[in-house]
Amino acid sequence: MAALTDLTLASARDGLQSREFSAVELTRAHIAAIEAARPLNAFITETPEHALAQAAVSDAKLAKGAGGALEGLPIGIKDLFCTKGILTTAGSHILDGFKPPYESTVTAKLWDAGAVCLGKLNLDEFAMGSSNMTSYYGPVINPWSQPGGNRKLVPGGSSGGSAAATAARLALATIGTDTGGSIRQPAGFCGIVGAKPTYGRCSRWGIVAFASSLDQAGPMTRNVRDAALMLNVMCGHDPKDSTSAPIPVPDFEAALTGDIRGLRIGIPREYRVDNMPAEIDALWQRGIDWLKAAGAEPVDISLKLTKYALPTYYIIAPAEASSNLARYDGARFGLRVPGGSLSEMYENTRAEGFGAEVRRRVLIGTYVLSHGYYDAYYLKAQRIRTLIARDFDEAFRTVDAILTPTAPSAAFAIGEKMDDPLAMYLNDVFTVPVNLAGLPGISVPAGLSADGLPLGLQVIGRAFDEATMLRIAGVLETAAGFVAKPAYLGEAA
């Protein structure tokens, strides 16, 4: 039998049901792996006692033949989800000591389904970043490295801890959030599957808000089936989130039929961006060939506004962030830095509590929303967002899904791109348009770079058609046969 930490969610579920091992044994194996992997800095908070207590409850249920869809399966949570009584930091100094008195809807659904909480995972501060370098709790190290190389690589971001933990076998699965690529890009960098459902599929209630019109939760897993299992539990209408869609959730696992004959797959010509490495282009072409061989039909499409998606995003996301982050004032929770007056207390708290990237985005957001600039920047960006969504609507009249690379490069070294915010932002060139249009997207590991690092392909689906997106992702996964594992594997047992 494979090491308990090397199982997929689906195989661990089967093993628990057939009593091959217990939830406590499965959880212990992961706790040992997490302890051994502390140099990766994937976790901000480990919750081993909590996990073992949950696992014991799961074992009792399983012994009676009862239990939920994820009963006894140990997972990790991006530290952007509020967890009742468990430190929740958003990777920021300003949330020092914050223990939410409530549980986010998505995590509550996971615990109701029987999942076991291993702890809270590192992330870019307030999910603002593409490398996990902006976390107050320090960078996460990608378990992958170049064969023979000694440079430490970023796991991508902002869900960097979640991606690293899943790849290094520290959790059977993890969850992240995706505002501009924060699930899909790190999934690509760490050789795992990362899915962002349609805006409105997962409740945002209890997730620390970054940009409310773009944020979505999603799973990060080691295969497509596991992503479907997680989405089955995470999705669904929640009256506590006014943007949560009152639409029934299909059985995503049942959608993985492997049959994509006759589906039309859009290949957007504008995604062949300048300076795209030849190996990314070649991988994309292999993806097209795989889908064609499986009976799908590639269709050349145009998404005209693609080059304007990133600048549009970098107006809308900071504008929303500057509003959402106004609540961090030192008065009600988290860090307080004293000042002579109330204003000084606010200003001191926010100067010390926010890191450089968060300060920069809050200031940009404040500027584009300020009197005299609102129309020229914010309203203009909102109009272009309408056009970007229209581009996709147009494309989906003739295709069933779209295939693109996940990111324009493989993982880069820790410290790179830090002095140039625009170079960092370019990581999300293929993922950001999907958030702007509110569509579902998934990254599937599809090959290795010349340097031996994982590269991902992205499938974009129609709004609320995650089922077709997952089915295509499953076919890509089978064709790619990606079996490479990271150099570092957290096997302690």
Add this chain to the structure above:
Amino acid sequence: MPLDNATVAKIATLARISLPESERAAMGAELDTILHWVEQLGEVNTDGVEPMTSVAHMTLAMRDDVVTDGGQADAILLNAPNRAHGFFTVPKVVE
């Protein structure tokens, strides 16, 4: 239009983030780079295009205007950096 120190100071005040005078020029330059980059959006013709207000194609649900929650003062105060007599405390605001 380069951001001068006075504008940077004004934005920082609006955002309630203290920014020492010594850091204003550097922050101004950083913000300027980003603002210059987003100005390419001016190339896009958006005449007659409605600004997107919601990406979700749905009407917001109505609910009865009734109190559905409350009585949780202790939970709400649990994380307060400073509290007294069931209230948050802050520096004196009235002289």
